[in-house]
Amino acid sequence: MSTSHPSRSWVTSANDHPDFPLQNLPFGVFSRADGNRRGGVAIGECIVDLRVAFDADLFSGAAREAAEAASRGQLNAFFALGAAPRQALRRELQGLLEENSPHRERLQALGETLLVPMGDCQLYVPAQVGDYTDFYVGIHHAMNVGKLFRPDNPLLPNYKYVPIAYHGRASTLRVSGTPVKRPNGQTLAPGAEAPTFGPSKRLDYELELGVWMGPGNEAGEPIGIADAGDHIAGFCLLNDWSARDLQAWEYQPLGPFLSKSFSTTISPWVVTAEALAPFRTAQPKRPEGDPKPLDYLFNEQDQQQGALDMELEVLLLTAQMKEQGLAPHRLALSNTLNMYWTFAQMVTHHSVNGCQLQPGDLFGTGTLSGPNAGQFGSLLEMTEGGKHAVELPSGETRTFLQAGDEVILKARCRRDGEVSIGFGECRGVIVG
Numbered sequence: 001m002s003t004s005h006p007s008r009s010w011v012t013s014a015n016d017h018p019d020f021p022l023q024n025l026p027f028g029v030f031s032r033a034d035g036n037r038r039g040g041v042a043i044g045e046c047i048v049d050l051r052v053a054f055d056a057d058l059f060s061g062a063a064r065e066a067a068e069a070a071s072r073g074q075l076n077a078f079f080a081l082g083a084a085p086r087q088a089l090r091r092e093l094q095g096l097l098e099e100n101s102p103h104r105e106r107l108q109a110l111g112e113t114l115l116v117p118m119g120d121c122q123l124y125v126p127a128q129v130g131d132y133t134d135f136y137v138g139i140h141h142a143m144n145v146g147k148l149f150r151p152d153n154p155l156l157p158n159y160k161y162v163p164i165a166y167h168g169r170a171s172t173l174r175v176s177g178t179p180v181k182r183p184n185g186q187t188l189a190p191g192a193e194a195p196t197f198g199p200s201k202r203l204d205y206e207l208e209l210g211v212w213m214g215p216g217n218e219a220g221e222p223i224g225i226a227d228a229g230d231h232i233a234g235f236c237l238l239n240d241w242s243a244r245d246l247q248a249w250e251y252q253p254l255g256p257f258l259s260k261s262f263s264t265t266i267s268p269w270v271v272t273a274e275a276l277a278p279f280r281t282a283q284p285k286r287p288e289g290d291p292k293p294l295d296y297l298f299n300e301q302d303q304q305q306g307a308l309d310m311e312l313e314v315l316l317l318t319a320q321m322k323e324q325g326l327a328p329h330r331l332a333l334s335n336t337l338n339m340y341w342t343f344a345q346m347v348t349h350h351s352v353n354g355c356q357l358q359p360g361d362l363f364g365t366g367t368l369s370g371p372n373a374g375q376f377g378s379l380l381e382m383t384e385g386g387k388h389a390v391e392l393p394s395g396e397t398r399t400f401l402q403a404g405d406e407v408i409l410k411a412r413c414r415r416d417g418e419v420s421i422g423f424g425e426c427r428g429v430i431v432g
Contacts, residue, residue, distance in 0.1 A: 007022065007023070007419060008022065008098065008099040009021070009022040009043065009044070009097045009098055009099055010097065010098070010099050010101060010104050010107075010108070011043050011044050011046060011097060011115065012044070013043075013044030013045040013046060014043045014044030014046075014097070015044070017044045017045070018412075018420070018422050019042075019421065019422030019423065019424050020042040020043055020044055020269075020421075020422070020424070021043075021044070021419050021420075021421060022043065022094060022097055022098060022419075023275065023278075023418075023419040023421055024042070024043075024271060024275045024421040024422075025041050025042070025043060025090055025093055025094065025097075025272075025275065026041065026042050026234070026269035026270055026271045026272065026275065026423075026424075027039065027040070027041055027070055027075060027078065027126065027234070027269070027270045027272070028040055028041075028042060028047075028075075028123060028124075028126050028268045028269045028270060029073060029074065029075060029123070029124045029125075029126045029127075029268075030047055030116070030121040030122060030123050030124065030268075031121065031122045031124070032116060032120065032121060033120070035122075036073075037073035037074075037124060038050065038051045038071055038072070038073060039051070039070040039071045039072055039073070039075060039078070040116070040121075041070075041093060042118065042269050042424070043097060043115075045117065045118050045119070046115045046116060046117060046118055047115070047116045047117075047118050047121055048093070048097070048114065048115060048116075049071075049113070049114055049115075049116055050067055050070050050071035051071040052110065052113055052114045053067060053071075053096075053114060054067045054068055054071050056110065056114070058092075058096060058103070058107075059089065059092050060092070061088065062084060062085040062088040062089075063085070063088040063089040063091070063092040065081065065085055066078060066081055066085035066086055066088060066089035067089055069081055069085075070089065074126070074127050074128050074360070075126045075127045075233075075270065075360070076127050076128055076359045076360040077359070078233075079127060079212060079213065079214045079215070079233040079359040079360055080214070080215055080216075080359035081214075081215075082214055082215045082230060083214070083230055083273070086233070086272060086274070087274055090272065090274050090275075123175055123176070123177075123268035124175055124268065125173055125174070125175045125266065125268070126212075126236075126268060126269075126270050127212065127359075127360035127362075128360055129170040129173055129360055129361065129362050130170065130358050130360060130361055131167070131170060131357075131358070131361045131362075132167075132168040132169065132170040132173060132264070132361070132362045132363075132364070133165050133166070133167055133168060133350060133361070133362075133363050133364070134165060134166055134168045134208075134240055134260070134363070134364040134366060135163055135164065135165040135341070135346055135363060135364060135365055135366045136159075136163075136164040136165060136166075136366040137163060137164075137339045137340050137341040137346065137365050137366050137368075138338055138339060138340070138365065138366050138367050138368040138369055138377065139155075139159070139338065139339075139340035140338055140369045140370055140371045140375075141366065141367035141368065141369040141376075141377060141378065141381065142154075142155060142159060142340075142366075143155055144369060144376065144380075144381040145380065145381065148380070148384065148385045149248075159340075160286075160290050160291055160340070161291060161293075161294065162349070163297075163341040163345055163346050163349045163350075165346075165350070165363075165366075166255045166256055166260075168240075168260060168261070168264065168364070169260070169261035169264075170362070172261060172262060172263050172264060173264050173265075173266060173362065174263060174264065174265050174266070174428075175265070175266060175267075175268050176237075176265060176266065176267050176268055176424070176425055176426045176427045176428070177427050177428075178263075178265065178428065179428070179429050179430075179431045180241055180263045180265065180428045180429065180430050180431060181262070181263070181431045181432055182199050182200055182203055182403070182430060182431065182432040183199070183200050183203075183243050183246065183258065183259075183262035183263075184197065184198060184199050184200070185197070185200065185243060185246040185249075185250075185258045185259065186246065186249055186250070186258075187200070187201070187245040187246060187248075187249055188248070188249045195249055199432065200243035200244075200245055200246055200259075201245055201400070202243065202244035202245040202386065202399075202400045203241070203242075203243055203244075203400050203401040203430060204241070204242045204243075204244050204378050204379045204380050204400055204401065205239050205240075205241060205242070205314065205378060205379070205401065205407045205409075205428075206239060206240040206241070206242055206366075206367040206377060206378050207239070207312055207314050207332065207334060207367055207368055207369070207377030207378070207409060208237075208238040208239065208240055208364045208365050208366060208367060208368060208377070209235055209236070209237065209238060209310075209312070209336060209364075209365045209368065209411070210235060210236040210237065210238035210266050210267075210362055210363065210364055210365075211232060211235055211343055211346065211347075211362070211363040211364075211365070212232070212233040212234045212235065212236065212270055212360070212361075212362060213231060213232065213233060213347075213357050213358065213359060213360065213361040213362070213363070214230070214231045214232055214233035214359060215230070215231055215359060216231060216356065216357040216358045216359055216361065217231070217351050217356060217357055218356065219354060219355075219356040220354040221351075221354070222348070222351045222352045222353075222354060223347055223348055223351040223357070224296075224348065225296065225297060225298065225299040225302060225344055225345065225348045226299050226301070226302075228302075228343070228344035228345075228347040228348045229273065229302075229306070229343070229344050229347075231347055231357065232273055232343060232344075232347065233270065233272070233273075233359070234270035234271055234272045234273060235270070235271050235273075235276065235423075236266050236267045236268075236269065236270060236271065236423065236426075237266065237267040237312075237409045237410070237411055237423050237424075237425075237426035238264065238265070238266050238267075238362075238364045238365075238409075238426065239264065239265040239266075239407060239409055239426055239428060240260060240264050240364055240366075240367075241260075241262065241263045241264065241265065241428070242256075242259055242260055242378070242380075243258070243259040243260075243262070244259070244380055244385075244400065246258050246259035247259035247260070263428070264364070265426055265427070265428040266362070266426060267409070267423050267424050267425065267426040268424065269423060269424050271421070271423055275421060276308060276310075276413065276421075278413075278415055278418040279308055279309050279310060279413040279414075279415055279418070280305045280306070280307070280308060280309075281305070281307050281308070281309045281337070282303065282304050282305065282306075282307060283302070283303050283304075283306050283307040283339075283342050284307065284337055286340075293345065296348065296352060297341075297345050297348060297349060299344065302342055302344045302345070303342075306342035306343065306344050306345075307336065307337060307339065307342060308336045308337075308343075308413070309335065309336070309337060309413070309415065310335065310336040310411055310412070310413050311333060311334075311335055311411065311412045311413075311414070312333070312334045312335060312336065312368055312377070312409070312410075312411050313330060313332070313333050313334075313409065313410040313411070313412070314330070314331045314332045314333075314377065314407065314408070314409055315328035315329060315330050315331065315407070315408040315409075315410070316328060316329050316331050316392070316398070316405060316406070316407060316408070317329070317405070317406040317408065318392065318394060318396055318398075318402070318404060318405050318406075319403075319404030319405070320394045320396055320404075321392065321393065321394045321396075322406075324394055326393050326394055328406075328408055329392055329393055331379075331382065331390065332369070332370075332374060332375055332376050332377055332382070333370075333374065333375060334368050334369055334370045334375045334376075334377055335368070335370065336365075336368060338368050338369060338370050338371075338375075339365060339368065346363055346365075347363075350363075367381075369381055379398065379399065379400055379401070383398075383399045383400075386399040386400060387399075401430050402430065403430055403431065403432055404429065404430065405429070405430045406427060406428065406429045406430075407427070407428055407430075408425055408426070408427050409425065409426040409427075410422065410423065410425055410426075411423040
């Protein structure tokens, strides 16, 4: 059933916008020239200032409660409200912004007080992140990386039973556009007996989707698989920058540490589950012979509707390409259907031991590579660990990232009969 009506907005830049038409309405945090952070909603090339909308008494009931929470300088309180108030606010926003809205003249009279040009605004990480967990649910990435390090045993036996993850560093989450400083650390050169200290020479990106937690759970009270979707507030793009040489030296026995904790970039807009509902689909069937998920991770409705059909794209723009006026070069085009585990399974497994998940916690899916060349979500895979350089339109080559390189992540949802929506961009330039 289509959920895209109404289709047009009196905000003309929203109509046919590649990311933020009326059907999307993602939430974020922005500031004007005064620097005061507040919540807003992206539509076309503009941001609806929710504080102004709330003060203008544009909402009622549950939508008004949600608008007040979403108008603050962080979205944690909004996430905590859960699905029903968020959905009520979305419905009222669509009604206010649709082409034939009876409130159109009043809203237009508020001008840029209400509808702020996005280009005039600063965007921020939309919530205070208490905890950040990075999963490993992209099975093709897991296989590709496993083949590099364990050719005879690329996929460890627990992978098909457990949604694997590690605890990341929330303090170094940064919004799109923030420069990424090359990290220092220990590396062990091939054939060397002792490590050396210095800047990473094998800096990489990872193409991921971010998952924002909603209400969460009390400590000791797991979230059941049937209820897990109610605890997801929305989604963003996520680039888990990785120093592969640091990672190779440190990751055993306890997993990534300095190789991952220096920076993680996210896109600023939280695309809600409601906006993505038309693009829900069945979780791809597991290959014959793979184990069925354990009972606490299995739900028939989740298997039928728990996956998303979303294109994920990585582009690279080097400093030389910028000087030559060249467009960003596509490195990979993948899809969220390459996830071995669903979002609900990630939530349920994370909480099954009693771990408390809180509003504003952030999950990363792990790198979402496809099975074929042109679908790999990291340079580590694309170059087979640096053995084969990527050729760029400028005549340059890359095995890993160099100073001045800008990595751009994008996402797009398409389906016949539905209005396409996107996530905006997740950008980061390498410094040093």
